[in-house]
Amino acid sequence: MRGVTCIDHPLVGDLLGRLRDQSTGKAEYRDLCDRISLALALRALHYLPAEGREIQTPLESTEVSRIEAPVVVVPILRAGLGMLSSFLQLYPDASVGYIGLERDESTAQASEYYCKMPDMEGAWTFLIDPMLATGGSACCAIEALRGRGAARCVLVSILSAPEGIQAVQDAHPDVEIVTAGIDRELDGNKYIRPGLGDFGDRLFGT
Ligand SMILES: O=P(O)(O)OC[C@H]1O[C@H](OP(=O)(O)OP(=O)(O)O)[C@H](O)[C@@H]1O
Numbered sequence: 132m133r134g135v136t137c138i139d140h141p142l143v144g145d146l147l148g149r150l151r152d153q154s155t156g157k158a159e160y161r162d163l164c165d166r167i168s169l170a171l172a173l174r175a176l177h178y179l180p181a182e183g184r185e186i187q188t189p190l191e192s193t194e195v196s197r198i199e200a201p202v203v204v205v206p207i208l209r210a211g212l213g214m215l216s217s218f219l220q221l222y223p224d225a226s227v228g229y230i231g232l233e234r235d236e237s238t239a240q241a242s243e244y245y246c247k248m249p250d251m252e253g254a255w256t257f258l259i260d261p262m263l264a265t266g267g268s269a270c271c272a273i274e275a276l277r278g279r280g281a282a283r284c285v286l287v288s289i290l291s292a293p294e295g296i297q298a299v300q301d302a303h304p305d306v307e308i309v310t311a312g313i314d315r316e317l318d319g320n321k322y323i324r325p326g327l328g329d330f331g332d333r334l335f336g337t
């Protein structure tokens with residue numbers, strides 16, 4: 132699918148399978164979330180442009196590649212917080228913006244309750260949220276980022292529904308999507324099936 136990268140790796144498949152399992156408890160769930168987010172971060176950061184630079188090794192001068200691009204990571208609260216530390220582990224110099232969105236339980240419509248962003252001009256923005264269901268939350272967040280000058284945006288989710296991918300691509304065809312799994316469909320309550328349940332509730336023990 133154009134614009135969508137679904138990581139095909141046996142380790143990522145194993146981690147996702149454990150996250151899906153309803154018998155996985157909070158402590159293990161958090162550990163799995165960190166590890167699968169590390170794999171997603173590594174793949175998503177692949178979009179960053181590398182620049183050549185001449186340096187001196189102890190033996191001679193040589194050209195090496197460096198990433199100088201400003202990076203902003205934006206978790207969608209709450210559940211996106213679970214992916215943040217893995218991104219910062221790989222890219223400690225990133226700035227962090229926060230956007231709080233919550234789906235209404237009956238309509239699945241997302242509404243914003245918090246937003247605090249660093250300077251986004253010229254930055255590569257990585258929007259992180261474990262679940263891409265209807266795509267309502269992601270589209271709302273992308274619009275908020277665009278309104279603040281974000282140019283290049285990569286959306287990173289652990290699990291995606293085809294409906295959510297379509298919604299993001301229709302509204303924002305230039306946004307790249309990186310995910311660890313694409314499931315069958317949304318159910319009547321707009322939950323991903325087979326899915327893994329409510330990510331935020333499982334991560335935080337709500
Ligand atoms: O694609 P969508 O249909 O918008 O659904 C996805 C959103 O739903 C969940 O958040 P939720 O609103 O449950 O809030 P939470 O993260 O605080 O649990 C999830 O973390 C996404 O943000």
Ligand SMILES: O=c1cc[nH]c(=O)[nH]1
Pocket residue numbers: 262264321322323324326327328329330331
């Ligand atoms: O299946 C879903 C859909 C939205 N949010 C979740 O946490 N899970």
Ligand SMILES: [Mg+2]
Pocket residue numbers: 207208209210232233234268
């Ligand atoms: Mg949310």
